[in-house]
Amino acid sequence: MALPFIVTFAVTFLAWAAAAIVSQSMGDAMTLSASVWLATGVTFGALLVAKPARRAAVLAGAALAAILLSLLDGLALLPALAFGANEALAAGLGAWVARLLRAPRPDGRIEPGKAYAGLLLGALLTAALGASIAIVLWSWALPQPIPMLTEWRVWACTTFVGILLIAPLITSFAGFKVKRSGGMASSQFLAGAATFVLFFVVAALIFSSDVSDRFGASLGPTLAYLPLPFMVVTAILWKERGATLATLLGALALIAWTNSGGGPFAEVEGFPGEAVIEVQGYVAVMALLVGVVNALGATAAQALALAQDWRTRYRQVLESNRTVVANFDARTGAAEWGEGASELLRTDAAGLLTVQDFITHADPQEQPALQADWRDLTQGQREHVLWKNTLRWSDGRVAAVNARLSGVRGADGQVEQVAVLLEVEA
Structure with missing residues (x-):
């Protein structure tokens, strides 16, 4: 038997037993079931995070722990084996349903909302199926009659709550590593x-x-x-x-x-x-x-x-590509500059508050044409405008730019924004 199988089997067995001890120490609801049942949550959660090759070890460890617990509770060997099989079957089917909705997308990410919905559906299936089988087993194994509806309700509720408490804990800590920073x-x-x-x-x-x-x-x-x-x-x-x-x-x-x-x-x-x-x-x-x-x-x-x-x-x-993006308000000309604009333009872009501040640094002979282009663009007479200018800043530095301005229309068909791509020559 491979070492990973033995380790997974032993860890599941011990964790299941510890959860069962904690559950039974909480008292009972005057029924055959404990007041809260965390052990099935261990099985369910382990099946969600275990690799396919180790899921059999998880089921075997949980089943053996359930069998031993049943024997300690006074059941005969055959009913105890049946309760162990019930644990493996109910948790296995519920976890299978949960994994269907937990499957990662092509980019490797798991959708959290979909995964939690799968956990809820799987928990409901595990609780209902396990309770139904347990009622049949108790009716067969115990000499006295039992209140079937009450026992079914308590088993289903305590198992469902136990899965809600333990399974998310296991999935959240799966692959956890202590880090010195980043928390x-x-x-x-x-x-x-x-x-x-x-x-x-x-x-x-x-x-x-x-x-x-x-x-x-x-x-x-x-x-x-x-x-x-x-x-x-x-x-x-x-x-x-x-x-x-x-x-x-x-x-x-x-x-x-x-x-x-x-x-x-x-x-x-x-x-x-x-x-x-x-x-x-x-x-x-x-x-x-x-x-x-x-x-x-x-x-x-x-x-x-x-x-x-x-x-x-x-x-x-x-x-x-030495490209800067910007956005101008069509009515006020207010500018919003993209990241890296100051480095490529060789000036503080935050100081260029409006399109007029931008135009004033162009060649004075070209400024009237730029103003006319801006007016045509914002009035919707043209869809695109191409500017090729050399901008001269107050500190003497220059930036040669090729700009493409495109009007962005709103719901009323009027130009509301002007999107700009500026390619800065090296």
Whole structure:
């Protein structure tokens, strides 16, 4: 057996077992399922980032961990094997759906919004399929009857929430390397830390055991969603990696407080364990908000990087051809100069505020013709104008330019802007 397979198998097994221990330590919803189930999120997330050759190792490690857990819970060998197969099948199919929408584009980029939508669809499939198979297995393996609808709901909800918490964490840290520079600024980190602390302070007050005494029986549930804006701001400041980690820690704290009898959800329960089920919806909303913020932020970052890349290429092309771009307002003549204009024109382009400032530095004998060309162009009588002039600056330096001016018409058909390409002779 190849070493990469063994390493992937062992890491998945240990991570799955650790997540299961944390999940079971959070208490239960008076059902056969834990109050939150993070282990399937480990399987799901690992399948998203693992190379195709290692996905079998991920499934094998998760299945073995699920089998051992089932045996420790008192199930016989055959039902335990079935639960292990359920883990591999449900997570494998859900991750396959998620990967379909996570496929990179021809340029190698992954569309963040599409990828997160795939994660949600895959998580829903994994949760629903796993819960359905588990109900059948429990009905077969256990001697006493079980409340099938309740068990299905708890399994599906806890698995879905667990995937929302763990899978984005795994995908965001995949390929993570510690760098000495290039990370977020210290001020940004401290601002995110401050909002994260505020989230915990506000959440601790609202999810305390005496929430009804502090805020009243009716006001407590109303304030339940007050901590969420602080988590959203934390996600914006800390970006994807910090946001997913903060969401996981915050979610575990909320579930633990609710399990201990605190918070607005524990105030009124229709049946034992209802509060733990309700807090799953709360955590799901928080995870979805953070996930959407991360997807939007990643999309904006990709767009900015692409724009900067094209900006660099555009400037390199212009500089290699000794070309300057400018834009003049057709009515006022106000000028906007492109990057590198000062270097090529051999003067401070910021001092050329209008087209008239530009014309005054041309040969005096040519200025009337240039004025006439400008008037014809801005009045729409001509579409293009070619200027070939030698510009003389006040410090004695000169710049020989070949300029092409083109009128840009607005919605009313009138010329609003004049786009200029100036080729500066060496």
